[in-house]
Amino acid sequence: MTTMPVRRRRWRNTAIGLSFLLPNFIGFLILTLIPVGLLFYYAFTEWNVFGGATWTGLDNFRQMARDTTFWTALRNTLYYAAFHIPLTLAVSLGLALLLNRKLRGVAFFRAVAFFPYITSIVAIAQIWNMLFSPGFGPVNELLRWVGVDNPPGWTTSADWSMPAVIVVGVWRDMGYYMLLFLAGLQTIPGQLYEAARVDGASAWQRFRAVTLPGLRPTTFFITVLLTIGSFKVFDLILVMTNGGPGQSTLVLAQYIFRKGFEENQFGYASAVSIVLFAICLLVTVVQFVVNKRRSS
Amino acid sequence: MKRSLAAVTALLLGITGCSSGGDAEESGPVTLTLAGWSLATTPEFKTLADGFKSSHPDITVELKEYDAANYDTQMIADLAAGKAPDVYVQKNLKNFFTYQDGKQLVDVSDVAGKLGPKVGGLSAYQVDGKTWAIPYRADSWVLYYNKALFDKAGVKHPDGSWTWAEYATAAKELTTKLKASGDKALGTYQHTWQSTAQGFALAQTAGASLETGDYAFLKPYYETALDLQTAGAQVSLGDATTNSLTYQAQFGKQSAAMMVMGTWYIATLLNQQAKGDADTFEWGIAPAPQLTKATTGTSATPVTFADPTGLGINPKISEKKIAAAKEFLAYAAGADAAKALAGIGVTPADSSSVADTIFSLKGAPGDELSKFTFTTHDTKPENPVSKYTAPLQNILKDLHTEVLSGTTPIDAAITKAQDRAKNEVLSK
């Protein structure tokens, strides 16, 4: 018994662990991991999707360095992420805290907060564009009513199109992340709050001392998801502004689609994807490390 | 007796079926698949398939439905996976290059060689002296006008002599006079597409080309467009996009007295007027406004643009199917198909002989200028075939929204587009 265990237990653990992963992993491997893995090859080739790819080494990456549109798209993506991530995080956490109680009617408001996420993206784009319409839209009518003489042109102005898209992005995603926060809040044991209360902690202190630490795994998960989601934003921008006016809302995911499906440079599109992937991964790893340090 | 005959026939069929076995490739009926989109509302594919079947009973053409807006995305995926249909439509010239360059098209020069000289758009599909697709419809951009609104405003109908300056003057005059008579309609509508300005600029300016990387030729066209927007004779690009305006509603619901648009809209307008989706009013078509007086008037040939729509053959299919597919292509570009297509309001590649058919459709205009417009035009491609076209058009699309949204002045936007074209596309 004493000579066997370490090795044998390790072997056994691996087998059991893998048996848990297997059902999901097989599908994941064939349909996601392998196609994604291929990208790392295509990124170094010239490839028109139909035939074989020609190895071109680092050419795609050299071209990217000179490609001003790529840098514009990268800058816009960072712009979007820099505002979309913290805003969504704050709003959805606020909503979750507000709606995590047993009050009459709270169920209804939870559903309301989730509504934007389930509304069809086409309807969202049409409605928000109309709300933002510079001349006659309700948003600007309201602004004029409160005394703003020269309200912005929103989606029709290069300076305001990104803020408009960010507002709609936050509005749309807040219910989704609220739901994840709600699930996370349920894992915090109630008597931790009781204990804090007995110690005379104020609501803010209880939030700092109990809620935030208890939510850490959830917050980490949500931040990673939100980061990845923000860097990959595509459909919302496609239907709202299609990258315009000019290049003011052109983002990386859309640029990848353009290069691939519209301009048939799938090798180059793969290379841009790899860069996007690297950025996401870098941010995620930083979050991983910060999360590890905080929880230990 | 009847029953036994049927039995014998069945037996014979069974036997021949068995005996031909391996030879099935060589003779007997063939089924071709053809890609189309929005089949319920786009009858042209079925018209071609049915018309072909009646003259070639051995060959059946089956339709495969694709999404209209994502046709090329779906087709690229299908071709890459080797499960594309036998014959597929070249929806526009931008993606034709993708397919031709990617070796996804059969050389159909032999079919092209047998076609009459009247088939429009054929040259657009020629690369390196070979033809890679056969056009079956060749639209061109024209000026639609609402006769009732012109009469209400007391403005003289277009007579084919207009340059862009005269068009702009008329649009402003219409707007003012319609307003005076209590009508909210504007003078004209140019849809949100970049082609409403750039397509004409490229076609009508001598020496203009996308690949030179010199886009000064766009300037006069954007000046006209901006002038119309500022004067309120045309909905601004911002209002058109934020309110999701459709060109069908702008003209069909009489919100604009004029509209430049492709000839494909003839069929839509007739259809919508018949169903009540569009108002009923008298309308006509006139040649698109010209850059200079030289190409105006009914004794000259007006210059306009549009991409042809063609059929190409998937090279992965059998020899026998390729032969059948070539017959189908020849039919689609020929006179019989032209008549059939004209019967549903579509502008066939061979348009000169079918004007009478189109204009005898219920609700179609009967005036001479409309017929002249339909039959006489020098139509240049919107997307000249080249590996640079798609990326350059994307750069010019940014210029379009930049200028018409008022973000950047014309000159600065042109300089920016030229720099981008040079650095990102042409230097490769």
Add this chain to the structure above:
Amino acid sequence: MTTLLVPTPAETAAPAAPARRPSRVWRILGYLALAAAGAVVLLPFYWMVLSSLKGNNDVFTIPVQWITTDPVWSNYADIWSRSNMSTWLGNTVVLSAVVTMLQVLTGSFAAYGFAKIRFPGRDVLFLAYIGTLAVPWQSYMVPQFVMMTKLQLTDSLWSIVALQAFGALGVFMMKQFYETVPDELLDAARIDGMSEYGIYRRIMLPLSVPALASLTLITAVTTWNDYMGPLIYLRSPDLWTIQIGLKSFISQYNAEYALIMTGSVLSVLPIVVVFLLGQRYFVEGIATTGLKG
């Protein structure tokens, strides 16, 4: 163990609720604030419903009309007769159900392996899962399509099942929730002789009901709203989902905005119903009282 699933009011006392009940005035003010925020959030949705009850030409008007005096109910009958709505709805319901079931099952199963069993290579594998989340789908769509064609799955509902059911999201999400369950609890069970599978089924699953409920809803909604997946993989009209059907309906009748909005409302309604029915599980599943004490 099943008793754990039944919430009791005492256990589910809202964790973040303040100690003393707020005065009536504050409560009313709170409701008013919620109502105002709710109105802002719902405005676009309201406009969608309103537009679905208008005539085609009255949808986009300048200025916007916020009420309609003469609702056109026939839009709903129209869309039903002019489109294949029932087929689309049927397909989407089947897909959402199958995908959600598989995703929740395999995802939570794999998550247990990642969260609670130590073995070499585990963290690398997990990083691969998260890594693929970071790659935009449109860049590996074609290789994936070719793969799916080789498996003969394209143009069948199975392709969407395969596409959605093994995503990394469920694994990641469930792993995060499992990590909040203290190891001591599992060790105690192990000492009692429970196998890892037993622990997963009899301890982990019941404990993670709120997370499972969220995952269920999110997966169902994602599948329901997916547009590009079905667009690329489902070509035969009798396989179309509601999103594909609606989009093609829009491109066919592209000036008929009232009908488009009617379709959009119809596509959202089933989700609203599911949400309202299932939403108590998101907050009430079980209170994990005593786990960390």
